Amino acid sequence: MPNFLDFEKPIVELEAKIEELRHLSDGGDINIADEMIRLKAKVDWMLRQTYEQLDPWQKVQVARHPGRPHFSDYVAALVENFTPLAGDRAYAEDRAMIGGLGRFRGYSVVIIGNEKGADTESRVRHNFGMARPEGYRKARRLMRLADQFGLPVITLVDTSGAYPGIGAEERGQAEAIARCVETCLEIRVPFVSAIIGEGGSGGAIALAAADKVLMLEHAIYSVISPEGCASILWRNGDHAQEAAEALKLTAQNMQSLGIIDAVVSEPLGGAHREPAKAIAAVGEAIEAALHDLKGLDGGVLRARRREKFLKMEGKGLS
Amino acid sequence: MNWLTNFVRPKLRALVHKAELPDNLWVKCPACEQMIFHRDLDANHHVCQHCDHHLRLGAKGRFEMLFDDGAYQRIELPNSIIDPLKFRDRRRYTERLKEAQNRTGEPDAMVVAHGRMGGMAVVIAVLDFSFLGGSMGITVGGALLAAARLAVLQKAPLIVVPASGGARMQEGVLSLMQLPRTIIAVEEVKEAGLPYIVVLSDPTTGGVSASFAMLGDIAIAEPGAIIGFAGARVIEETIREKLPEGFQRAEYLLEHGMVDMVVHRRQLRDTLIRILDLLRSPTPPAGRPAPPQVEPETPARGTGAGNAGARKSRRR
Numbered sequence: 001m002p003n004f005l006d007f008e009k010p011i012v013e014l015e016a017k018i019e020e021l022r023h024l025s026d027g028g029d030i031n032i033a034d035e036m037i038r039l040k041a042k043v044d045w046m047l048r049q050t051y052e053q054l055d056p057w058q059k060v061q062v063a064r065h066p067g068r069p070h071f072s073d074y075v076a077a078l079v080e081n082f083t084p085l086a087g088d089r090a091y092a093e094d095r096a097m098i099g100g101l102g103r104f105r106g107y108s109v110v111i112i113g114n115e116k117g118a119d120t121e122s123r124v125r126h127n128f129g130m131a132r133p134e135g136y137r138k139a140r141r142l143m144r145l146a147d148q149f150g151l152p153v154i155t156l157v158d159t160s161g162a163y164p165g166i167g168a169e170e171r172g173q174a175e176a177i178a179r180c181v182e183t184c185l186e187i188r189v190p191f192v193s194a195i196i197g198e199g200g201s202g203g204a205i206a207l208a209a210a211d212k213v214l215m216l217e218h219a220i221y222s223v224i225s226p227e228g229c230a231s232i233l234w235r236n237g238d239h240a241q242e243a244a245e246a247l248k249l250t251a252q253n254m255q256s257l258g259i260i261d262a263v264v265s266e267p268l269g270g271a272h273r274e275p276a277k278a279i280a281a282v283g284e285a286i287e288a289a290l291h292d293l294k295g296l297d298g299g300v301l302r303a304r305r306r307e308k309f310l311k312m313e314g315k316g317l318s
Numbered sequence: 319m320n321w322l323t324n325f326v327r328p329k330l331r332a333l334v335h336k337a338e339l340p341d342n343l344w345v346k347c348p349a350c351e352q353m354i355f356h357r358d359l360d361a362n363h364h365v366c367q368h369c370d371h372h373l374r375l376g377a378k379g380r381f382e383m384l385f386d387d388g389a390y391q392r393i394e395l396p397n398s399i400i401d402p403l404k405f406r407d408r409r410r411y412t413e414r415l416k417e418a419q420n421r422t423g424e425p426d427a428m429v430v431a432h433g434r435m436g437g438m439a440v441v442i443a444v445l446d447f448s449f450l451g452g453s454m455g456i457t458v459g460g461a462l463l464a465a466a467r468l469a470v471l472q473k474a475p476l477i478v479v480p481a482s483g484g485a486r487m488q489e490g491v492l493s494l495m496q497l498p499r500t501i502i503a504v505e506e507v508k509e510a511g512l513p514y515i516v517v518l519s520d521p522t523t524g525g526v527s528a529s530f531a532m533l534g535d536i537a538i539a540e541p542g543a544i545i546g547f548a549g550a551r552v553i554e555e556t557i558r559e560k561l562p563e564g565f566q567r568a569e570y571l572l573e574h575g576m577v578d579m580v581v582h583r584r585q586l587r588d589t590l591i592r593i594l595d596l597l598r599s600p601t602p603p604a605g606r607p608a609p610p611q612v613e614p615e616t617p618a619r620g621t622g623a624g625n626a627g628a629r630k631s632r633r634r
Contacts, residue, residue: 162528162547162548163556164547164548164549164552164553164556164557165553165556165557166553166557166559166561166562166565168547168548169546169547169548169553169565169566170570170574171574172532172574172576173528173546173547173548174523174527174528174531174532174545174546174547175527175532175533175576177528177547178497178501178527178528178529178530178531178532178533179532179533181497181498181501181528181529182501182505182533184498185498185501185502185505186505201485201494201525202494202497202524202525202528202547204494205494205495205497205498209497209498221491221494222490222491222494223485223487223489223490223491223493223494223525224485224487228552229407229487232487233407233408233487233488234407234408239407242407243407246403246405246406246407246490247403247487247490247491248403248490248491249490249491253491254491257402257491257492259491259492259495306502309495309498309499309502310463310499310502312456312459312492312495312496312498312499313398313399313456313459313460313492313499314398314399314402314456314489314492
C-alpha cells in the first residue's frame with residue numbers, strides 16, 4: 001500500500017509482515033500458513049476496531065485519502081455509454097466538474113460530479129476538484145438539459161470547495177454557486193446526490209440540494225474546512241483537529257441532524273482499501289433512491305424538495 | 319473613606335472619562351483617517367464628509383434612511399433552535415451569541431421591517447455586520463424567509479441589504495443549509511411577480527454572496543464595498559500572487575459585469591424608488607391625454623397597419 005494514514009501504521013506493518021511470511025511459505029511450511037491466518041484475522045480485527053471508532057479528524061483524513069475512488073471511477077463502473085458534455089457556453093470548459101449523459105441501471109440519466117484526479121498530472125488538469133464559475137454554470141446547464149428531457153439527475157460530490165482565485169472571483173464565483181443551487185431546487189426530475197468524499201461548503205451544496213442525499217460512511221460534509229475554521233475561530237490552523245470535532249461533519253452527524261437521507265457503508269478499512277466494493281454499494285443506494293422517486297410527478301418532486309430544505313432549521317434535534 | 323470617595327474617586331473618574339469622551343463623540347474614518355463628529359456621521363448616513371468613504375450602517379440607520387419619513391414597523395422574527403451543535407471554540411457559541419445580543423439589543427443578525435418608500439409598500443431586511451460579522455445561521459435564514467413571505471402577503475417588493483462575512487461557522491452544516499433555504503425564500507418573491515432588489519454593502523462574502531445576495535433582480539452595490547466569494551487572504555495564500563488594485567470592490571465588480579450599478583448612499587433611496595416605480599407602474603397614469611393619432615401618408619398596407627395596431631394595444 002503506497003498510501004497509508006498515520007493511524008493505519010500498525011495495520012500496515014502487520015500486513016507487511018504477512019507479505020514477508022507469504023514469501024517464506026512458498027516451501028509450504030504448515031506453521032507459517034497457520035501464523036498467516038492468525039495474523040490476517042488480527043489485521044481484520046484491528047481494521048474493524050480502528051474504523052468503527054474513527055474520530056472526526058481521522059474521518060477527514062480518510063475522506064481525503066488519495067486512494068479513495070473518485071468520480072471517474074464511479075462512472076466507469078456504474079454508467080454505460082457515458083457521454084461527457086463540455087462547457088458552460090459562456091467562457092470555458094472546467095475539468096474540475098465533469099458531467100454528461102449515460103445509462104445507469106437501465107435509466108438514462110445526467111450524471112455530474114467533482115473530479116479530483118488520481119495522479120499529479122490529472123490532479124492539475126482537474127484543478128484538484130475545485131471548480132470555477134464555469135463548472136457550476138456547466139452543472140446548471142446539464143441539470144436544465146435533464147429537466148428538458150425528463151431524465152433523472154445524479155450528482156457525486158467530492159470537493160474541498162469552490163476554487164478561490166482571481167479569475168474565479170472576477171467571473172462571479174458566488175453568483176455561479178447561487179444560481180447552481182437555485183437550479184437544483186427548480187428542476188422537475190428525480191434528483192439523487194451522493195457525497196463520496198469531501199463535501200466542502202458552497203462548492204458542495206451547489207450539487208447537493210437534491211431529493212435524496214446519500215453519504216458514504218467516512219465522507220465529510222461541512223460549511224468550512226476544519227483548517228479554515230481553526231484559523232478563523234482559534235486564530236491558528238493548528239487547531240484543525242478540534243475544529244473537526246466542533247463542526248460535527250461526519251456522515252453519522254449528518255444523519256442525526258436530518259441533513260442526509262442515508263449513510264452508505266464502506267468496506268472494512270474504508271473505500272480506499274476496496275474501491276470496487278465501495279462503488280458498488282453507492283450504486284445500489286442510488287438505484288434504491290431513484291426507485292423511490294420513480295413515477296412521482298415533476299411538480300410534486302420539486303415542491304417536496306423545496307419543503308425539505310425549508311425545514312432545515314435544526315428542529316427535531318435531541 | 320471620605321478622602322477616598324471625595325477626592326480619589328472623582329479624579330479617577332475624570333481620568334477615565336477624559337479618555338472615553340473623544341471615542342464616543344468622534345469617529346475616525348477608516349479610509350482618510352480624519353475625525354468625524356458623531357452628529358455629522360449620523361446626518362450623513364455614515365458616509366465620511368471628508369472623503370466619501372461609506373462606513374458600515376446598522377439596521378436602524380438603514381431603515382430611517384430608506385423608509386418615507388423614517389417611519390417603519392419592525393416585524394417579530396421566528397424563534398429558532400439555539401446552538402444546535404453545542405459549538406465551542408476558544409469560547410462557547412452561546413456566550414458569543416449572548417454578548418452580541420446584549421451589545422446590539424437584537425436577537426440575531428437580520429432585522430426586518432416594512433413601511434413605505436415613495437408611497438409604495440416595501441419590505442426591507444438588513445443583515446447587520448455588527449452582530450457576529452453578519453453571519454448567516456438558522457435564525458437569519460428564518461428571518462429572510464419571514465421577510466419574503468411578508469412581501470408576498472403584502473404584494474410588496476423585497477429589498478435586502480446584506481453586510482456579512484458569510485455562513486455562521488458555529489452552526490456548522492446547518493448554516494450551509496441556509497443557502498438553499500434563503501434561495502427558496504427569494505424564489506417565492508420572484509414567483510409572486512414581485513421585485514427582489516439587493517443592496518450589496520461592505521462586506522458581502524462567503525455563503526451569503528453564494529446565496530440570496532447574488533440573486534437580486536437588480537443588484538446595487540455601495541461604493542467601495544468588498545463583494546466576493548472567497549476572502550482576499552485565502553485567495554492570496556492559494557495562488558501566491560498579489561491581488562489586483564481594487565479587487566473585489568464594488569467598482570471592480572461593476573467593471574466585470576457582476577452588479578447593475580454602484581450607488582452613493584446619498585442617492586440610494588431615490589434610486590430604489592425610481593427603480594421600483596419603473597418596475598411596478600409599467601403603464602401611463604390614468605388621465606394622461608391619449609397620444610396624437612398619426613395618419614399614414616400612403617394607404618396602409620397589411621403589415622404596416624398590423625404593426626401600428628400592435629403598438630397601440632401594447633400601450634394600453
